[in-house]
Amino acid sequence: MINTAIGSLRRHALVCFKIGVEAAEPYLAVKRHMLTDGNRFGLILADGSQRYGTWPKVHVIAFGKAACAMVKAAREVIPVHLLACCIAVTNDDNVIALDGIELLAASHPLPDERGFKAAQICAEIAEAAQKDELVLVLISGGGSALLPYPVKTVSLQDKIAATDLLLASGASINQMNCVRKHLSQLKGGGLAKLAYPADVHALILSDVLGDDISAIASGPTVPDETTYADALSILESKNLADKIPANVKRHLEHGRDGQIAETPKSGDEVFAHASHTLIGSNALSVHAVMQATQANGYFMLLYSDHLRGEARDEAEKLVLFAKKTICSMGEPLAIIAGGETTVTLKGNGKGGRNQEMALAFAISAQHHNLPGNWVFLSGGTDGRDGPTEAAGGMVDSGTIQRMIAAGINPGELLDNNDSYVTLKTSHDLLMTGATGTNVADLQILLILP
Numbered sequence: 132m133i134n135t136a137i138g139s140l141r142r143h144a145l146v147c148f149k150i151g152v153e154a155a156e157p158y159l160a161v162k163r164h165m166l167t168d169g170n171r172f173g174l175i176l177a178d179g180s181q182r183y184g185t186w187p188k189v190h191v192i193a194f195g196k197a198a199c200a201m202v203k204a205a206r207e208v209i210p211v212h213l214l215a216c217c218i219a220v221t222n223d224d225n226v227i228a229l230d231g232i233e234l235l236a237a238s239h240p241l242p243d244e245r246g247f248k249a250a251q252i253c254a255e256i257a258e259a260a261q262k263d264e265l266v267l268v269l270i271s272g273g274g275s276a277l278l279p280y281p282v283k284t285v286s287l288q289d290k291i292a293a294t295d296l297l298l299a300s301g302a303s304i305n306q307m308n309c310v311r312k313h314l315s316q317l318k319g320g321g322l323a324k325l326a327y328p329a330d331v332h333a334l335i336l337s338d339v340l341g342d343d344i345s346a347i348a349s350g351p352t353v354p355d356e357t358t359y360a361d362a363l364s365i366l367e368s369k370n371l372a373d374k375i376p377a378n379v380k381r382h383l384e385h386g387r388d389g390q391i392a393e394t395p396k397s398g399d400e401v402f403a404h405a406s407h408t409l410i411g412s413n414a415l416s417v418h419a420v421m422q423a424t425q426a427n428g429y430f431m432l433l434y435s436d437h438l439r440g441e442a443r444d445e446a447e448k449l450v451l452f453a454k455k456t457i458c459s460m461g462e463p464l465a466i467i468a469g470g471e472t473t474v475t476l477k478g479n480g481k482g483g484r485n486q487e488m489a490l491a492f493a494i495s496a497q498h499h500n501l502p503g504n505w506v507f508l509s510g511g512t513d514g515r516d517g518p519t520e521a522a523g524g525m526v527d528s529g530t531i532q533r534m535i536a537a538g539i540n541p542g543e544l545l546d547n548n549d550s551y552v553t554l555k556t557s558h559d560l561l562m563t564g565a566t567g568t569n570v571a572d573l574q575i576l577l578i579l580p
């Protein structure tokens with residue numbers, strides 16, 4: 132039985148989580164950053180200011196896993212007489228047929244010929260845009276693989292081979308994309324360069340923690356501060372310098388030796404008419420959750436907006452932090468975090484990093500006698516945690532009792548990375564279904580001391 136106090140904490144946690152997810156919902160996020168009076172089209176910039184344009188034509192290029200939802204919003208807002216073209220490139224899983232939009236499917240995470248053709252079309256649109264027209268670029272994660280447009284001396288097959296090696300090497304997304312930018316005509320500011328001197332504005336949904344704009348989909352519209360030498364040293368550090376196709380290595384070496392132009396850097400003329408707005412990210416979702424808990428009457432503390440580390444260790448640290456904090460608080464307390472933990476798999480159970488963190492939190496809270504009624508939610512904003520249909524877990528101060536009453540041993544199951552079955556038994560799985568967005572994970576701890 133869940134008591135009424137815990138019941139209302141659980142309802143609040145769920146509502147706040149959903150508000151965090153909604154803050155990153157691609158369709159809504161794009162709509163929040165556009166305006167029209169029926170005749171003109173304008174943008175709402177990051178600082179909240181409104182800017183109506185005098186663009187006679189708007190060319191819309193959307194790519195990434197959220198391209199369909201983003202382009203749908205743009206199509207609904209931009210007056211038809213201004214819309215020159217509307218193209219969306221996404222991966223097979225995320226294709227949604229839309230009226231009036233040229234929709235192209237391509238492969239992710241390894242590029243394919245379809246992506247190459249889509250990239251050619253996008254490049255042609257950018258090049259054809261005239262001065263004083265607007266190229267509106269809607270960017271979401273996955274864009275790097277979906278729009279492969281290798282430099283002329285590197286074939287698509289060679290680029291696929293290089294991507295494959297990098298994916299398998301454990302390279303970070305920033306490292307991967309440093310190399311991809313230096314093999315591409317579109318990435319690392321390439322799209323802005325092609326569109327110049329037309330105006331370029333990008334609405335960017337970040338799937339990269341820390342929101343390095345030039346890493347998201349390899350930053351096609353923003354300056355790239357990395358170099359050919361950086362790309363080569365990344366390949367060397369991963370022992371790939373002699374495994375990548377010879378054409379790829381030669382291109383990077385020619386670049387390093389100054390025989391090929393660098394990717395455009397900040398201050399470069401090609402960015403004179405280029406701007407962007409970050410419209411969704413883990414940090415923005417964390418912020419939305421923080422506001423929601425305050426609106427619900429909680430005293431709110433931000434624990435971390437870049438949570439990283441082993442899920443179970445982070446759970447214990449959070450328990451200890453909460454215990455220390457409660458001592459000095461008499462009022463309802465919300466402790467908020469966002470980020471992406473990891474799980475080192477040791478067992479053969481089923482689960483995900485959020486479910487593992489929730490289970491570990493419940494065990495650790497009991498071990499450290501976390502007082503009062505509390506609820507802890509850890510969920511993936513994409514609604515899918517690991518290879519399960521749950522988004523994560525939501526545990527409370529009665530969770531361990533429910534598990535024991537059901538005859539299971541939570542500690543043993545955690546050791547087997549079996550968080551899914553364990554939380555299912557205590558009715559603590561967080562089930563939202565796929566959400567259509569992906570800005571990493573959110574953690575919400577609500578406490579009535």
Ligand SMILES: Nc1ncnc2c1ncn2[C@@H]1O[C@H](COP(=O)(O)OP(=O)(O)O)[C@@H](O)[C@H]1O
Nearest residue numbers: 474480481482483484487515516517518548549
């Ligand atoms: N039994 C398990 N328990 C906890 N985590 C797991 C388990 N099985 C897989 N995982 C984790 O799930 C992660 C993949 O989850 P997923 O939600 O698909 O990731 P992403 O959101 O990064 O695409 C892997 O990094 C792996 O560590």
Ligand SMILES: O=C(O)[C@@H](CO)OP(=O)(O)O
Nearest residue numbers: 272273274275347348349
């Ligand atoms: O497109 C990309 O470069 C990255 C980051 O935005 O996403 P993914 O990990 O899906 O390749």
